[in-house]
Amino acid sequence: MDVLQTQNLNLTPVANDISHPIPTSNRFIYYAAISAIAIGVWLFHLPKRDPHVTVPFYAVSRIKWMFSADTLVRDSYRKFRDSAYQIRSTEGVRTIIPPTLVGELKGLPEDTLSAKTAVSEAMLSEYTHLSADAHSDILTLLLKTKATHNLQRMVSALKEEFQFILATEFPACEDWTPFRIQPFMVRAVSRLSGRAFVGPSLSRSEEWMSVSVNFAITAFIAVTKLQFFPPWMRPVAQYFVSELRTIRKDLAKAQAMLEPLIEERLNSADTASSIHTTSNLTTDCIYDLAVHQDMQDVLREEAVEVFAEEEAWDRKDSINKLKKMDSFIKESQRLSGNITSFIRKVMKPIDLSDGTHLPSGTSLLTPLAGISFDERYFPDPEVFDGLRFWKLRQQQQSPTPTRPSSPTPLTQAPSTETPKTPSKSATTGPSSSPASSQTPLLLNSSRYHFTSIGDTNQNFGLGKHACPGRFFAAQEIKLVLAYLLLNYDIKLRDGEARPKPVVFMMTKSPSQTAEVLFRRRKAA
Numbered sequence: 001m002d003v004l005q006t007q008n009l010n011l012t013p014v015a016n017d018i019s020h021p022i023p024t025s026n027r028f029i030y031y032a033a034i035s036a037i038a039i040g041v042w043l044f045h046l047p048k049r050d051p052h053v054t055v056p057f058y059a060v061s062r063i064k065w066m067f068s069a070d071t072l073v074r075d076s077y078r079k080f081r082d083s084a085y086q087i088r089s090t091e092g093v094r095t096i097i098p099p100t101l102v103g104e105l106k107g108l109p110e111d112t113l114s115a116k117t118a119v120s121e122a123m124l125s126e127y128t129h130l131s132a133d134a135h136s137d138i139l140t141l142l143l144k145t146k147a148t149h150n151l152q153r154m155v156s157a158l159k160e161e162f163q164f165i166l167a168t169e170f171p172a173c174e175d176w177t178p179f180r181i182q183p184f185m186v187r188a189v190s191r192l193s194g195r196a197f198v199g200p201s202l203s204r205s206e207e208w209m210s211v212s213v214n215f216a217i218t219a220f221i222a223v224t225k226l227q228f229f230p231p232w233m234r235p236v237a238q239y240f241v242s243e244l245r246t247i248r249k250d251l252a253k254a255q256a257m258l259e260p261l262i263e264e265r266l267n268s269a270d271t272a273s274s275i276h277t278t279s280n281l282t283t284d285c286i287y288d289l290a291v292h293q294d295m296q297d298v299l300r301e302e303a304v305e306v307f308a309e310e311e312a313w314d315r316k317d318s319i320n321k322l323k324k325m326d327s328f329i330k331e332s333q334r335l336s337g338n339i340t341s342f343i344r345k346v347m348k349p350i351d352l353s354d355g356t357h358l359p360s361g362t363s364l365l366t367p368l369a370g371i372s373f374d375e376r377y378f379p380d381p382e383v384f385d386g387l388r389f390w391k392l393r394q395q396q397q398s399p400t401p402t403r404p405s406s407p408t409p410l411t412q413a414p415s416t417e418t419p420k421t422p423s424k425s426a427t428t429g430p431s432s433s434p435a436s437s438q439t440p441l442l443l444n445s446s447r448y449h450f451t452s453i454g455d456t457n458q459n460f461g462l463g464k465h466a467c468p469g470r471f472f473a474a475q476e477i478k479l480v481l482a483y484l485l486l487n488y489d490i491k492l493r494d495g496e497a498r499p500k501p502v503v504f505m506m507t508k509s510p511s512q513t514a515e516v517l518f519r520r521r522k523a524a
């Protein structure tokens with residue numbers, strides 16, 4: 001049993017009783033078999049003993065977390081839904097907060113509920129030196145102020161950059177041509193983001209590409225390797241993790257490349273990982289387009305309308321007119337998005353309205369993979385409906401504003417980011433931000449935008465640390481999809497199903513090896 005406790009967590013962040021009595025006669029064989037697996041998997045490391053949990057079960061639940069965290073989160077959420085409960089992760093117990101309670105937490109200050117501490121712990125910053133530090137505050141500020149506005153003005157330049165990437169790294173596709181889209185998309189997004197953030201001189205440099213693409217992968221491998229060792233061994237174990245040296249070298253390289261360009265040295269770690277989040281979602285959208293041929297027609301028609309004249313690429317509002325595409329991307333993200341969200345560490349004890357007590361030191365997560373399949377919020381959750389959110393936006397055209405409430409089914413009165421203790425910065429974004437807290441009407445009609453966040457909309461997180469790069473990501477993904485749809489037909493091989501995602505620990509990524517067929521469209 002991996003799910004430990006339903007609610008009223010007035011306990012240390014460890015489970016209550018989940019021990020399974022094993023007859024003494026079988027105990028030796030049982031322990032020997034499971035221990036052999038545990039030893040193999042954990043490189044002879046037995047995790048810290050917990051007085052309530054037997055080592056074998058600990059190992060089993062950790063293995064489950066490693067290879068099927070999405071199923072674990074989805075199944076446990078289905079069971080407990082509106083209650084807080086606990087799960088064992090590879091790094092210890094995590095308390096899972098449902099959407100009905102998260103509103104009480106998302107506006108809390110950093111000294112009570114910390115995102116930075118949680119991220120630093122998850123990244124094992126002590127060894128990797130990757131952390132949500134002062135640099136990420138600067139980056140967040142830049143993203144919220146300058147970057148998104150600049151991007152809207154840069155659409156035309158980015159289109160040119162994408163054309164260049166297609167010309168140099170994409171097959172001609174005169175007839176149906178199989179192509180592994182995932183690796184291409186990583187490079188394409190790296191180039192596009194590089195063009196926006198560091199300019200054309202660096203964005204086309206292979207050295208920059210290599211650092212920016214590989215950085216997040218190297219960091220992920222380093223963290224995973226370190227996690228195999230118990231915390232007390234890590235001060236020594238770090239010297240066996242070669243990726244830690246690569247991280248340091250890559251950071252030095254990035255700084256050397258950036259120094260001539262900017263006075264302020266930013267840690268490139270945040271933007272490096274965003275290349276993967278953005279390219280993963282773009283790849284998922286392409287897999288979904290390949291499966292849902294009818295959506296290609298619908299979205300192409302919209303793109304043709306918006307970009308009827310070449311000058312439309314120069315208009316900063318053009319991309320925002322792609323409303324059906326906005327819905328399609330959000331639906332793709334709903335079904336393929338992250339497993340959990342809202343990673344936070346409790347710094348001061350918190351009592352929730354249902355009696356749940358969260359002692360300081362508790363590590364929190366929200367069950368995103370479960371919420372996305374909750375039929376109360378998303379009717380027919382298993383069905384891919386590319387226009388789901390567009391239809392809801394159409395229904396929302398009604399002029400009667402409704403005060404947001406928390407959380408509501410998507411078929412009923414909608415809400416957006418609605419902290420009980422409202423966090424102003426949680427909704428701060430560019431002026432075009434749908435999450436602006438200025439007018440209730442705007443709040444309502446924006447609930448279904450790809451970039452909207454809310455208690456049941458946590459793909460970009462929640463509260464004041466919600467992703468500030470989501471507006472940027474939206475522009476990039478729409479540009480790439482619109483351009484591809486205008487110029488190519490897309491399909492899977494006959495009889496092939498949608499490529500399956502790869503799940504490893506908390507990460508879910510689209511298949512890196514699947515091939516999609518592209519054929520260049522004849523000019524009309």
Ligand code: HEM
Nearest residue numbers: 270274277278281342459460461462465466467468469473
């Ligand atoms: C589809 C693409 C993306 C997804 C799914 C995504 C998702 C997320 C999530 C879940 C968080 C954590 C939020 C929280 O804890 O409440 C986050 C934080 C962040 N993201 Fe993104 N992101 C994406 C693209 C980007 C891009 C393109 C950038 C930058 C150009 C970016 C920059 C950041 C930064 C700086 C933070 C840290 C914010 C803070 O701690 O205050 N992200 N992102």
